[in-house]
Amino acid sequence: MRQLLPERVEHLDLYAALRPVDLEVPVLRVNMVASADGAATDSAGRSGGLGQAGDLEVFRTLRALADGILVGAGTVRTEGYGPHRVRPDLAARRALDGRELPAAVVVVSRSLDLDFAAPLFARARTPTVVLTCRSAPAERLRLAEAAGRVVVAGDERVDLRAGITRLRQDFGMTHLLCEGGPLLNTEVLGDGLTDELCLTLAPALIGGSGPRIVARFRGKIGLELVSVMEDAGELYLRYRVRGAAP
Numbered sequence: 001m002r003q004l005l006p007e008r009v010e011h012l013d014l015y016a017a018l019r020p021v022d023l024e025v026p027v028l029r030v031n032m033v034a035s036a037d038g039a040a041t042d043s044a045g046r047s048g049g050l051g052q053a054g055d056l057e058v059f060r061t062l063r064a065l066a067d068g069i070l071v072g073a074g075t076v077r078t079e080g081y082g083p084h085r086v087r088p089d090l091a092a093r094r095a096l097d098g099r100e101l102p103a104a105v106v107v108v109s110r111s112l113d114l115d116f117a118a119p120l121f122a123r124a125r126t127p128t129v130v131l132t133c134r135s136a137p138a139e140r141l142r143l144a145e146a147a148g149r150v151v152v153a154g155d156e157r158v159d160l161r162a163g164i165t166r167l168r169q170d171f172g173m174t175h176l177l178c179e180g181g182p183l184l185n186t187e188v189l190g191d192g193l194t195d196e197l198c199l200t201l202a203p204a205l206i207g208g209s210g211p212r213i214v215a216r217f218r219g220k221i222g223l224e225l226v227s228v229m230e231d232a233g234e235l236y237l238r239y240r241v242r243g244a245a246p
């Protein structure tokens, strides 16, 4: 992988390039992959087929830098999320940064229509957290609590701002990574909770009317380009999120 902007670097140290200067400063990054025509899913309705090896490397490295990995329940159901494991070389870098355990996955859900016996909950080295709201079905909430850690924030829907504050206070999740999908992204971006967007632009056209990396906003969200990396024709764009404009 090489960096094209802000300056050219051949044989990039990706961990160092993506590492925030100060790991104690709270940050929320959204990481997504899209085709050149903006599709966030392939013809099978999943994202796995969009990216190449470099995208997987960015995905793994961003995870290795995070304290918590936020994901919408829709993505957990569609992509069949499993427990998070850090590759040994990345785990060594992470340990040098004072983080011994893998980041916890945090599943955002109101329905709690999740398989709490699945490896994501039963075999996670760092327990998976469920971020839900008071209107969650009581029986499902009991199952979630029996399976692991639960944070309740908000009434009819998860209040993401309050939930993120709780994740930071209760579990020390200073550095949060959001892996989508589009519905969750719309909220963390639209509510001004996101600092950075890491977008892989895959060299492929998908067509169709499938989802994009965010659902519909009112107005637009401004982005400022921070860096551009490239590997085998795939682009990795890192943006600072400027915030919503009408």
Ligand SMILES: NC(=O)c1ccc[n+]([C@@H]2O[C@H](COP(=O)([O-])OP(=O)(O)OC[C@H]3O[C@@H](n4cnc5c(N)ncnc54)[C@H](OP(=O)(O)O)[C@@H]3O)[C@@H](O)[C@H]2O)c1
Pocket: 031, 032, 033, 034, 039, 040, 041, 045, 046, 047, 048, 071, 072, 073, 074, 075, 076, 078, 079, 108, 109, 110, 111, 112, 113, 133, 156, 157, 158, 159, 160, 179, 180, 181, 182, 183, 184, 185, 187, 211, 213
């Ligand atoms: N291109 C990429 O990089 C990428 C990344 C991730 C996913 N995807 C694709 O995106 C699709 C899934 O995305 P999606 O937009 O349909 O779903 P999603 O954003 O993954 O999840 C939506 C679900 O999250 C929960 N949720 C989100 N915000 C909530 C809130 N404020 N309060 C309560 N619950 C909340 C709800 O779960 P409940 O229904 O359980 O209440 C909601 O139905 C899949 O096709 C996946 O392959 C692509």
